[in-house]
Amino acid sequence: MQSPTPSEAAASGHSRADVDARLSPELASVVAGARRRAVRDGDRQIDTAHLLHSLLETDPQVREVFDGGPQLARLLGYLVQRSIGYGLQWQGTVEDSGAVPVVTGLGWSPAAAAAMEAALDRAERRGDPRARGVDLLTSLAADRACRAVEVLGRAGVDAESLRRHVEAGC
Numbered sequence: 001m002q003s004p005t006p007s008e009a010a011a012s013g014h015s016r017a018d019v020d021a022r023l024s025p026e027l028a029s030v031v032a033g034a035r036r037r038a039v040r041d042g043d044r045q046i047d048t049a050h051l052l053h054s055l056l057e058t059d060p061q062v063r064e065v066f067d068g069g070p071q072l073a074r075l076l077g078y079l080v081q082r083s084i085g086y087g088l089q090w091q092g093t094v095e096d097s098g099a100v101p102v103v104t105g106l107g108w109s110p111a112a113a114a115a116m117e118a119a120l121d122r123a124e125r126r127g128d129p130r131a132r133g134v135d136l137l138t139s140l141a142a143d144r145a146c147r148a149v150e151v152l153g154r155a156g157v158d159a160e161s162l163r164r165h166v167e168a169g170c
Contacts, residue, residue: 022120024130026061030054034112047109048140048148051116053079055140059133065166066157075155111146115139138166 023031031046033054038046055062056076066072108116116131118139123131140148141163149159 019116019120022123022130024132026059026133027119027131027136030058030133030136033058045107045109046112048112048115048143048146049079049151051112051136052140052148052151055133055137062133062137065134065137065162065169071155071157075152075157078151078155111143115143115146115148118142134166138163141166 020028030051031054034046034050037050037053038044041050043050053076056072056079063072066075107113115136116139119131119135122135122138123129126135140146141152141159143149144159152159152162
């Protein structure tokens, strides 16, 4: 599994080993899946939409947040379209919320790095030594400017309501 590059981890105040050690096995699998998806799609960086897609495919606890209903089906359908249609508008661009500096090579978009940092912080506040998928989902939903929130909106999911729902139950 590859998580943030050493320079990305250093920018966030954590070493790569620290970050890796603070991910649940499910979240480590999500990160690996997002990296594979970014490479396969020919993207320069792992972005928040890659993370969202991998979360939904990999983490059963995240899928439960959507109650297995039609929202989940629409969301997965929309994410699949990313590589064959609408997502082409993002190819070759950097998802930048201005939160952290851009790192060259196949690293994390600034918004994805910020979401992971927020997920680690959320786990820490909860007293859990490892971040889980729902921590990352909550962090993604909280960034109104990220691609994951754009995808959620296009699939009819209100990101703020989703964030509140996860916060209340997890």
